Amino acid sequence: MKSETPQDLLPQVITRRGILRGLGLSLAAIPLGRLLIACGGGETDGVPGDTDAGTTEPGVWATGGTAAMTAAASYPDPFAAGIGTVCNLTCESTLGPCYATTVERKDISEGHDGLPVRLAFLVVDETCKPIPGATVDIWHAAPEGLYSGEDASDFCTSGDAVARAGRWFRGVQTTDANGRADFDTCFPGWYSSRTVHIHFTVRINGSEFVTSQLFFDDTLNDDIINHQPLYNARGARDTTNANDNVVSAESVGNYLFTTQRLADGAMLAAKTLVIRSSLANAQCSIPGGGGGGGGGPPPGGDGGMGPPPGRDGGLGGPPPGFDAGMP
Structure with a gap:
């Protein structure tokens, strides 16, 4: 498992002005799968307001990235019904080698195409008390399966010049008085x-309280990957929640986003993150998986975008300061 993040791994925050913008591709839409409760896991039929209202065909999602989020100002509050009185800790998982310089911003897409997603996080302590002023730092792969950033390992960008020049799908936000932080992004892509998955770190006053990963229901993943433009061009994935290397099939249910399709066809994905009230308190670790597809390019070909064989991508380990686990 990961060790405590050293001070030199605290995020370097850059402004929008310094960002390379853009990268348009072409995107898609999707049906919805089973939904899970935000805090403590457990399966349910949905979240309050999960009606798919405003769309003309069941399971049809918006395309075109975050620019398609036309009703963003009126998106429902996924935490309006409350989170209950039992809040189990969000456990640790590997940092992975793909962490890189982050950016303080809500929209982390940089104009990249993809299925638009509003990520809503509620940060609370073990007593379910909201934590204002915490920073939520997230990063994930683009729809084509690549991470961004010239300071990310080539394991994560495959050395692709466009990916290295961008900084898409990385960002940090500070929780408000209610403990909430939102991001606008696109549904992540898969890689071999x-x-x-989506990575995140929660910090308070610069100190790391938890670093972990979150996932989506496999029925939803399969619908998007198999049927939606941009995602479906890459072929079938080789790894699911049932055989992932980082999270076990038995524990993944506690780390799934609750999702719903919104009136403009965007996805709302919500999760309550439960952190320790003090760094002196013990932290738990996500039970790890033992499966995962083999290394190498994903089935169907991806233009060399799949990580090379081996957990470190054949690089002899990740860059200094990074955990050697899977990204």
Whole structure:
């Protein structure tokens, strides 16, 4: 498992002005799968207001990235019904080698195409008390399965010049008085040996309280990957929540986003993050998986975008300061 993040790994925050913008591709839409409760896991039929209202066909999602989020100002509050009185800690998972310089911003897409997603986080302590002023730092792969940033390992960008020049799908936000932080992004892509996932770190006053990963229901993943433009051009994935290397099939349910399709066809994905009230308190670790597809390019070909064989991508380990686990 990961060790405590050293001070030199605290995020370097840059402004929008310094960002390379853009990268348009072409995107898509999707049906929805089973939904899970935000805090403590457990399966349910949905979240309050999960009606798919405003769309003309069941399971049809918006395309075109975050620019398609036309009703963003009126998106429902996924935490309006409350989170209950039992808040189990969000456990640790590997940092992975793909962490890089982050950016303080809500929209982390940089104009990249993809299925638009509003990520809503609620940060609370073990007593379910909201934590204002915490920073939520997230990063994930683009729809084509690549991470961004010239300071990310080539394991994560495959050395692709466009990916290295961008900084898409990385960002940090500070929780408000209610403990909430939101991001606008696109649904993540897959790459060989990993299920679809989003990384995050929660810090208070610069100190790391938890670093972990979140996932999406496999029915939803399959609908998007198999049927939606941009995602479906890459072929079938080789790893699911049932055989991932980082999270076990038995524990993944506690780390799934609750999702719903909104009136403009965007996805709302919500999760309550439960952190320790003090760094002196013990932290738990996500039970790890033992599966995962083999290394190498994903089935169907991806233009060389799959990580090379081996957990470190054949690089002899990740860059200094990074955990050697899977990204």
